[in-house]
Amino acid sequence: MRILLTGCGGQLGRHLAPRLARLGEVIATDREGGDFQCDLSDRRLLDKTLHRVKPDVVVNPAAWTAVDRAEDEPELAARMNRAMPGWIAAWCAQNDALMLHFSTDYVFSGPNDRPWSERDEPSPGNVYGRTKLDSERAIAASGAHSVIVRTAWLYSHFPGNFLSAILTRAGQGQPLKIVSDQFGSPTWAGHLADATTALLERRDRLPDRCSLFHVAGKGCMSWHEFGQLAVERAVEIGALDKAVPVSPIESANWPQKAKRPVWSVLDCSRYEEFTGLELPSVERGLDECLAFWKESIC
Numbered sequence: 001m002r003i004l005l006t007g008c009g010g011q012l013g014r015h016l017a018p019r020l021a022r023l024g025e026v027i028a029t030d031r032e033g034g035d036f037q038c039d040l041s042d043r044r045l046l047d048k049t050l051h052r053v054k055p056d057v058v059v060n061p062a063a064w065t066a067v068d069r070a071e072d073e074p075e076l077a078a079r080m081n082r083a084m085p086g087w088i089a090a091w092c093a094q095n096d097a098l099m100l101h102f103s104t105d106y107v108f109s110g111p112n113d114r115p116w117s118e119r120d121e122p123s124p125g126n127v128y129g130r131t132k133l134d135s136e137r138a139i140a141a142s143g144a145h146s147v148i149v150r151t152a153w154l155y156s157h158f159p160g161n162f163l164s165a166i167l168t169r170a171g172q173g174q175p176l177k178i179v180s181d182q183f184g185s186p187t188w189a190g191h192l193a194d195a196t197t198a199l200l201e202r203r204d205r206l207p208d209r210c211s212l213f214h215v216a217g218k219g220c221m222s223w224h225e226f227g228q229l230a231v232e233r234a235v236e237i238g239a240l241d242k243a244v245p246v247s248p249i250e251s252a253n254w255p256q257k258a259k260r261p262v263w264s265v266l267d268c269s270r271y272e273e274f275t276g277l278e279l280p281s282v283e284r285g286l287d288e289c290l291a292f293w294k295e296s297i298c
C-alpha cells in the first residue's frame, strides 16, 4: 500500500510518519521537507505530486492551523482548509484511493450539557472552524472513499502548541495565566496517530463513502486545569526544576482575535465501538508526551 502523507513536518505529521510506515510505503510531503516538497495550496503542484506518487491512501494532516490569523486572512485559510482537501478528495474519487483527513472540535460553538457527537449539527464560531467544516463538506460531496477524524486541543513535545509554550515559559520561571472557562479534550498527537493507524488497519470494514469519527483524549478539562496538571507532572518527573504559579483567567480578560468555543468536549464512542479500542485518558497522553519533552530538553 502506497501512502501519501501531507504536512509531514507538522506536529501530527511527525507522529504519523513512523506509525504509517508499519502499514505500507510512506511518501511524505511538506512545503519544505519530506520526499516531495509541494505547496499544497497550488492545485497544479498538488495534482502533479498525486500523479507522480499514485497513492492508494492519502493521509492529510496539512492545514492552515493559525486560528487567530485566519480571522485576518480568511481567503488564504480557506484555500488550505477548504479548497486543498477538496482537490485531494476529487483526485481520490477519480483514482479509487482512500482519503483520511483531519478536522476540528472548533466546528462546534456554544454550550452543551454533554460531549458533542458526530450526529450533532456543527455551528463554527470562527473562520478556522468554518473553513474546516467546509473541508468536511467538500470531501463528502466528492464521492471519494474517505474518513474524516475530528480531533481537539492537539499538543506534542514539538514547538508551536499550548503545552510546549507553557512548559517553555515555566522553565524560564515565568508565572502562567491560563484561560479557565473553556473546556475541551486535550489530545496528544502520538495517541491521535495511533488511532489513525487503527482506523486504516480496519479500512476494509469502513463504509464505502465518507465516515466521520471523533478522536480525542479521554476526559474533559479547562485549559487552566490542563496547564496546572502539566506543570505538576513535569516537576514530578524532573522535566521542570520547580513549579511556577498557574492562575486562572477568564476568556473575556484574555482577548484573542478568534472566538473559541466554551465547550468543545468530543464524544468518541463511535471510534471506540468501531475499533474495539479504548482511547487513552488525557492524563496518560500528557505523561507520555512529557517523557518525550524531557528527552528533548536533556
Ligand SMILES: NC(=O)c1ccc[n+]([C@@H]2O[C@H](COP(=O)([O-])OP(=O)(O)OC[C@H]3O[C@@H](n4cnc5c(N)ncnc54)[C@H](OP(=O)(O)O)[C@@H]3O)[C@@H](O)[C@H]2O)c1
Residues within 6 Å of the ligand: 006, 007, 008, 009, 010, 011, 012, 013, 030, 031, 032, 038, 039, 040, 041, 060, 061, 062, 063, 064, 065, 080, 102, 103, 104, 105, 132, 150, 151, 152, 153, 154, 155
Ligand atoms: N493543533 C490543534 O490544536 C488542532 C485541533 C484540532 C484539529 N487539528 C487539525 O489536526 C491537523 C493537524 O494539526 P497540527 O497541529 O499537526 O498542524 P501543524 O503542526 O500546524 O502542521 C500543519 C502542516 O501543514 C503544512 N502546511 C501548511 N500550509 C501548507 C502548504 N501551503 N503547503 C504544504 N504544506 C503546508 C505545514 O507546513 P509549514 O510548517 O511549512 O507551514 C505543517 O507541516 C490539522 O488538520 C488541524 O486542522 C488541530
